[in-house]
Amino acid sequence: MVDRVDLLFRPVTEQLALLRRREVTPTALAETYLARIAALDPSLHAFLYVDPDAVRAEALRWDARYAAGGDLPPLAGVPIAVKDLICTRGVPTTCGSRILEGWRPPYDATVIARLRRAGAILLGKTNMDEFAMGSSTENSAFGPTHNPWDRERVPGGSSGGSAAAVAGGLAPWALGTDTGGSIRQPAALCGIVGLKPTYGRVSRYGLVAYGSSLDQIGPLTRTVDDAALLLEALAGWDPLDATSADLDRPECRGGLAGGAAGLRIGVVREGMGEGLEAGVGDAIAEAVRLLSDLGAEIEEVTLPTIGYALPTYYLLATAEASSNLARYDGVRHGLRVGAADIIDLFSRTRNRGFGAEVKRRIMLGTYALSAGFYEAYYLNAQRARTLVRQDFDRALGAVDLLLLPTSPTVAFPLGARVDDPLQMYLADIFTIPVNLAGLPGISIPCGFTGGLPVGLQLIGRAFDETTLLRAAAAYEQAAGWWRKVPPS
Amino acid sequence: MAEGPPVVTVTARRTRDGIAAEPVIGLEIHVQLLTASKMFCGCAVAFGAPPNTLICPVCLGLPGALPVTNRRAVALGLRTAVALRCAVAPESRFHRKNYYYPDLPKNYQISQYQYADHPPLGSDGWLEFAALGVPRAVRIRRVHLEEDTGKLLHVEREGAVSHTLIDYNRSGVPLMEVVTQPDLRSPAEAREFLIVLRALLQYLEVSSGRMEEGTMRVDANVSLRRLDGTAGIRTEVKNMNSLRAVERALAFEAARQADLLTAGGTVTQETRHWDERRQVTFASRVKEEAEDYRYFPEPDLIPITVEPAEVERVREALPELPAQKATRYVSALGLSAYDADLIVRRPPLAAFFEEALALYPNAKALANWLTGDIAGLLNAEGKEIDETALRPEGLAALLRLIDDGRISGRIAKDLLPELVRGGADPSALVAARGLEQISDAADLTRLVEDVLAAHPGAVEEFRKGKARAIAFLVGQVMRETRGRANPDLVNRLLRERLGG
Amino acid sequence: MPIDRAAVDHVARLARLSLTEEERALFTEQLRQILDYFARLGELELGAVAPTSHIRAAAAAMREDVVRPSLDREEVLAAAPDAEEGFFKVPPVLESL
Ligand SMILES: [Mg+2]
Numbered sequence A: 001m002v003d004r005v006d007l008l009f010r011p012v013t014e015q016l017a018l019l020r021r022r023e024v025t026p027t028a029l030a031e032t033y034l035a036r037i038a039a040l041d042p043s044l045h046a047f048l049y050v051d052p053d054a055v056r057a058e059a060l061r062w063d064a065r066y067a068a069g070g071d072l073p074p075l076a077g078v079p080i081a082v083k084d085l086i087c088t089r090g091v092p093t094t095c096g097s098r099i100l101e102g103w104r105p106p107y108d109a110t111v112i113a114r115l116r117r118a119g120a121i122l123l124g125k126t127n128m129d130e131f132a133m134g135s136s137t138e139n140s141a142f143g144p145t146h147n148p149w150d151r152e153r154v155p156g157g158s159s160g161g162s163a164a165a166v167a168g169g170l171a172p173w174a175l176g177t178d179t180g181g182s183i184r185q186p187a188a189l190c191g192i193v194g195l196k197p198t199y200g201r202v203s204r205y206g207l208v209a210y211g212s213s214l215d216q217i218g219p220l221t222r223t224v225d226d227a228a229l230l231l232e233a234l235a236g237w238d239p240l241d242a243t244s245a246d247l248d249r250p251e252c253r254g255g256l257a258g259g260a261a262g263l264r265i266g267v268v269r270e271g272m273g274e275g276l277e278a279g280v281g282d283a284i285a286e287a288v289r290l291l292s293d294l295g296a297e298i299e300e301v302t303l304p305t306i307g308y309a310l311p312t313y314y315l316l317a318t319a320e321a322s323s324n325l326a327r328y329d330g331v332r333h334g335l336r337v338g339a340a341d342i343i344d345l346f347s348r349t350r351n352r353g354f355g356a357e358v359k360r361r362i363m364l365g366t367y368a369l370s371a372g373f374y375e376a377y378y379l380n381a382q383r384a385r386t387l388v389r390q391d392f393d394r395a396l397g398a399v400d401l402l403l404l405p406t407s408p409t410v411a412f413p414l415g416a417r418v419d420d421p422l423q424m425y426l427a428d429i430f431t432i433p434v435n436l437a438g439l440p441g442i443s444i445p446c447g448f449t450g451g452l453p454v455g456l457q458l459i460g461r462a463f464d465e466t467t468l469l470r471a472a473a474a475y476e477q478a479a480g481w482w483r484k485v486p487p488s
Numbered sequence B: 001m002a003e004g005p006p007v008v009t010v011t012a013r014r015t016r017d018g019i020a021a022e023p024v025i026g027l028e029i030h031v032q033l034l035t036a037s038k039m040f041c042g043c044a045v046a047f048g049a050p051p052n053t054l055i056c057p058v059c060l061g062l063p064g065a066l067p068v069t070n071r072r073a074v075a076l077g078l079r080t081a082v083a084l085r086c087a088v089a090p091e092s093r094f095h096r097k098n099y100y101y102p103d104l105p106k107n108y109q110i111s112q113y114q115y116a117d118h119p120p121l122g123s124d125g126w127l128e129f130a131a132l133g134v135p136r137a138v139r140i141r142r143v144h145l146e147e148d149t150g151k152l153l154h155v156e157r158e159g160a161v162s163h164t165l166i167d168y169n170r171s172g173v174p175l176m177e178v179v180t181q182p183d184l185r186s187p188a189e190a191r192e193f194l195i196v197l198r199a200l201l202q203y204l205e206v207s208s209g210r211m212e213e214g215t216m217r218v219d220a221n222v223s224l225r226r227l228d229g230t231a232g233i234r235t236e237v238k239n240m241n242s243l244r245a246v247e248r249a250l251a252f253e254a255a256r257q258a259d260l261l262t263a264g265g266t267v268t269q270e271t272r273h274w275d276e277r278r279q280v281t282f283a284s285r286v287k288e289e290a291e292d293y294r295y296f297p298e299p300d301l302i303p304i305t306v307e308p309a310e311v312e313r314v315r316e317a318l319p320e321l322p323a324q325k326a327t328r329y330v331s332a333l334g335l336s337a338y339d340a341d342l343i344v345r346r347p348p349l350a351a352f353f354e355e356a357l358a359l360y361p362n363a364k365a366l367a368n369w370l371t372g373d374i375a376g377l378l379n380a381e382g383k384e385i386d387e388t389a390l391r392p393e394g395l396a397a398l399l400r401l402i403d404d405g406r407i408s409g410r411i412a413k414d415l416l417p418e419l420v421r422g423g424a425d426p427s428a429l430v431a432a433r434g435l436e437q438i439s440d441a442a443d444l445t446r447l448v449e450d451v452l453a454a455h456p457g458a459v460e461e462f463r464k465g466k467a468r469a470i471a472f473l474v475g476q477v478m479r480e481t482r483g484r485a486n487p488d489l490v491n492r493l494l495r496e497r498l499g500g
Numbered sequence C: 001m002p003i004d005r006a007a008v009d010h011v012a013r014l015a016r017l018s019l020t021e022e023e024r025a026l027f028t029e030q031l032r033q034i035l036d037y038f039a040r041l042g043e044l045e046l047g048a049v050a051p052t053s054h055i056r057a058a059a060a061a062m063r064e065d066v067v068r069p070s071l072d073r074e075e076v077l078a079a080a081p082d083a084e085e086g087f088f089k090v091p092p093v094l095e096s097l
């Protein structure tokens, strides 16, 4: 039998091999993580909900299936942590908000249904910035998550709970969601892999909407191969999501061994300039050298409008959010603050149920759409989005992939930015443009500075996750950073 | 649904400065589309289901749910847009109309808003109709698709609303909104237009168009325009639940505005509700804040694209529309324009007429019966002909019995209500009841002689030259035979006896 | 035009948020700061640029008109803050808000 600690940080691809060889049972695997959660989550607070009995019951079911032999679905018996923004039938789904406290959805998100069919076991629901609005997980109504590399620092966000769970060995892998960097930035700050698929690649049905034209679900994993494996399980057209792409699921694992040789990689000049922490810049430069050594053709490219992506994003995402979050009114689900009439009920429920950042963004988005400002803010932001897309199209016409840091800084101390929303928004300056363009992006560990992980971001062409993952895998195998785990 | 010829209720009014003014009316019609499932989810569209049993994450606006457009609803909208001669947008979008109301689960309605560069499904069409026999056309501003809201039930205790209950079964039901230009000039004209529009929607099989059941809902805006061209301030009138209510509410509102202006007052731009019980319009109690719906393109739905070839296909597949049908009835079948219109405006009646015509090829006779006695029976029962037991075969058989001299027209009229209610075979009914016409001269001669003997006064009058007296005598024979005597034969026998 | 207290109050009313006095002051200040920063969008030449509202268009984006099962009412109402006799229940709603 395999040692528990060894098992904790094994890639899922290896765990599956152990399961198939009957060297580990689903129950043993589940117990390993449940024990780790019991030991560490009180200090990390990566999870909002874990039901050990339900996990054990599911694991037992898969024990029997393995014992019986025969065909098993691809992820049979592997636990997975799920961001609490994704609906799970009968299991609390709070979105990190008081306004949904105690709500148990009567349906499963499409990704959850697919994972269940693939044999995965829901390990628990992870902490997050309320309604995915934040970059540090400090905007959770239920308290922040801590970074496994330094408990005094943030794990990034908004999928900070998922990132911390994977980085800390509390889950083998996890689902996150990414509207402006919410998978990639916490992955970078926690030293793991985070993949935001092309917009439309993974169904959004059951993903509680923040910015509907930007949101995507994706994997947070220890390795690129795991990300590819999970993407294959999640991806594919969904008749319940009109924006999901009518494409076959990608066969990206097959291409992973292709190496980086011959790939043209454009280093984005705007990503390497001012505002970048020195240690981050050094790690990225080192990564570029390694990719070059692996045979990639490195060029410098420029994305002139990238500097406008931040206001563009915050106007569009908040405008969509102001409408998406209108449904939390105390009538059909979640919190209700009593009142004598319905207008008061709406306003008081919403004011008590939402946290400060959510209210701020609802206000901003409502303002951007309101009469007299629609053209200047919302419509102009849509036009600027076109320019950002065109920038990416142009750049990706000349190279296969784009490269820049995932985050300009490493994990910052808890509390450092909570009073300065604009400063917090700048944490996503390199990830946001990718959502505006709807492209796939990945963050992979590329070294450390001051004992904290740095993330390298690669961006691919729409629906070409295969090339993206191939380059990422080549770098990962050559660099080996993925083997580093946080000190216990 | 009494629908006799239109009644003029308001014409030009005079304001105090002596300048006549005429009502300017535009209509906004919401029509429920004939689909099996809702606009953006698979819940059934059904009337009268127990509350909150036709709901799912999508139409309940649950967190995470996403809309997916019903293809048939789009097809029905497209069919209507084409039939109304609208320009069909090659690409039209859904938008979110943001406002808070508890019958709206997402607190936004998915609808189609008109920006300069975002046309609705159809725009700039027109519909022809006849108002008081005068051909008219109303321009159609737009045809667009949207979703319905849920239903609120206000529970009263001790004279005040104590709480409100919500049923979301109707939430997400597919609606089509048809908006006219303010081209209508009287309440009667508005009513006539609605009758023709409803018929059109029924021929297109787009909607059942029943105002009483809420599958067709009409809002109107009304202003008075002076004949010197000065536009008036308009009010919006809501809550009219029948054609009659539309006509009366508009008449009331036009008169109210005229009275205001005559008294030197001004009209306030506001929404007013029709009170069916009191027969008045009244302004909402709550002060209206200027609405700011913050429309923006629905990010969850891809724009609807319609190829020009598809528009052509739809146009070619259109059924015969009311105006075409009426023209054909007049020119090919020889009906009067008035009868043709009466039939055409009721699609079930037209369908019945055409089926009966295949069995009984006398269009005029059929039209007479359908627009006369049968229409009277339908109106009395508040039904359409397809909701009764009368079948085209039955009517054809009945008329043939008359033609064959087996029953009199009078007996036929007497039998109609039974056919409408019970649908029996007329021949069987006639045989069973012994209603067959008496055409036996010997039998009738005896009766005629009895009648002559019994009414010497009438005989005397006839002989003095009062021709009318013979009608009385015929009537007496008919009475004796309970209408079964062949009236022509009775007439002849009487004249023979009287030597006339 | 910088956002002021009155605009914040108007927006809060549109968004159905009964902000506290402190929040009103804080948001006025923060939204002003944020919008100041966003003003840089004005540097772009946007007049002739088509807006992007959807990142991509898909072909099979509609569903057939087929009825699917609805949710179990009791399960749905159990999640509601208040319900009665199969209905969701709220305080009195006037005909027009
Ligand atoms: Mg409407």
Ligand SMILES: [Zn+2]
Pocket (backbone or CB within 6 Å): B038, B041, B042, B043, B054, B055, B056, B057, B058, B059, B060, B172
């Ligand atoms: Zn539904």
